[in-house]
Amino acid sequence: MVQQEDEHIERLKTCTKLIFDALAIISQKASVLHMETVKEAADHLHVMELDLRRELFKVRLKKSILANRMKQTQA
Template sequence: MDTQPKQPKSEEHTEPSENTADQYESLVQQEDEHIERLKTCTKLILDALSIISQKASVLHMETVKEAADHLHIMELDLRRELFKVRLKKSILANKMKQTQV
């Protein structure tokens, strides 16, 4: 039987587990993937706007607006997902620092 008083978690001095490091690495990879997807979406939006400015007179405007809206919504969704990943990564980084102290 252990008679030593337990230290509260905030005072424990342990190395971050491999699981935490693996989680962090996974978040880094997810962040990179979201950044690449966001870059692609932004490029598609810019290309679509360029096409619209050149050919709007021969395009069906309701379809153009709808397609542009979908691209914009996708961009917003990607930004939201990137934010969530970065938030998780920041929280995990703090957790890892706390366990190293």
């Protein structure tokens, strides 16, 4: 579970960096880019970020439930 959590965190960091980099490129070059394509690509990155956050939440929830069960069996 810890390894899964770490992987999701790393993927989320990468996705967030890509979003920030894309926004920087858009800020610098918006006048020469096709706006519909830019919006669509940015939207896909955002959806991916949301999916990664959801998956990370699921792993953390499972981990918390498992930790609680382990405490109960030790008591």
